[in-house]
Amino acid sequence: MTSDGKYIISGSDDCSIKIFAMFKWENTYTFENIHTDWITALALSSNDKVLVSGSNDRSIKVIYLNSHEVANHYSNAHDSPISCLKITPNNKFIVSGGLDRAIKIFSISKKIKGLLHTFKDIHSGRDYELR
Amino acid sequence: MLLTFIGPIRCLSVTPDGRYIVSGSIGKEIKVLSLDKKELLHTIEDAHNDSINSVEMSKDGKYIISASNDRSIRVFDFSKRKKVYTIPDAHKENIFAALVTPNNNYIVSGSNDNVLKVFVNPYNLHALTITGINSFH
Numbered sequence: 419m420t421s422d423g424k425y426i427i428s429g430s431d432d433c434s435i436k437i438f439a440m441f442k443w444e445n446t447y448t449f450e451n452i453h454t455d456w457i458t459a460l461a462l463s464s465n466d467k468v469l470v471s472g473s474n475d476r477s478i479k480v481i482y483l484n485s486h487e488v489a490n491h492y493s494n495a496h497d498s499p500i501s502c503l504k505i506t507p508n509n510k511f512i513v514s515g516g517l518d519r520a521i522k523i524f525s526i527s528k529k530i531k532g533l534l535h536t537f538k539d540i541h542s543g544r545d546y547e548l549r
Numbered sequence: 550m551l552l553t554f555i556g557p558i559r560c561l562s563v564t565p566d567g568r569y570i571v572s573g574s575i576g577k578e579i580k581v582l583s584l585d586k587k588e589l590l591h592t593i594e595d596a597h598n599d600s601i602n603s604v605e606m607s608k609d610g611k612y613i614i615s616a617s618n619d620r621s622i623r624v625f626d627f628s629k630r631k632k633v634y635t636i637p638d639a640h641k642e643n644i645f646a647a648l649v650t651p652n653n654n655y656i657v658s659g660s661n662d663n664v665l666k667v668f669v670n671p672y673n674l675h676a677l678t679i680t681g682i683n684s685f686h
Contacts, residue, residue, distance in 0.1 A: 502560045506584070507567040513584075515572060517556025521582065535587045543557030543576025543600075548550045 420466045429457030463509040472500030565610045573601030607649045616647035
């Protein structure tokens with residue numbers, strides 16, 4: 419949801435990201451096949467300008483919402499599907515968690531070196547589950 | 550039934566001051582990491598009785614709100630790293646999200662039971678009991 423309350427942004431297992439206008443209930447924009455596998459996480463910058471997506475395809479993409487262009491991407495961000503991600507309040511960094519037990523910090527802008535830090539094996543807990 | 554690779558990290562959040570990462574896991578624990586020092590600071594063991602699916606910070610940065618497969622929503626004091634409130638049986642099934650509204654007044658949660666619930670946040674309104682004030686089926 420954008421901070422002005424006007425748009426809902428959703429990510430899906432059909433590899434697309436859709437933007438819907440609140441109250442008009444219209445799909446105003448669709449990013450088709452932005453990933454090659456399920457989209458598992460979305461985060462929006464506090465100024466509503468940048469959208470970051472994480473996927474089972476292990477990649478993270480940075481999208482500019484006004485131009486709809488992919489401004490930056492990390493193709494093998496984790497050694498596994500990405501389970502969660504957030505943007506830091508200063509809108510400079512992405513914090514992502516993966517099924518590979520790592521939490522990583524990436525730069526949003528291409529101008530700064532991409533992967534800034536990796537926290538390895540932070541969490542305990544089983545890796546497999548019967549579903 | 551399929552043996553599925555799940556990995557322990559389920560959810561994370563960044564504190565409003567941008568200094569810390571809070572993460573929740575299948576191993577029922579919540580961890581606090583320093584973004585400045587790039588190190589693990591604290592672990593809250595057995596924060597829940599089952600996998601933690603969501604950790605979110607209150608907008609004032611004082612509380613962690615967590616949701617779990619144990620069907621409870623819990624509130625932790627961020628600086629003391631202690632549990633201060635539990636909403637037991639908040640839902641009938643696994644809870645996947647619990648957020649605080651920007652005015653800090655309410656906690657909104659979603660679950661596999663197909664119900665969206667709104668709870669009064671006691672740490673803003675100083676209410677003694679939390680009740681589901683509204684449910685959307």
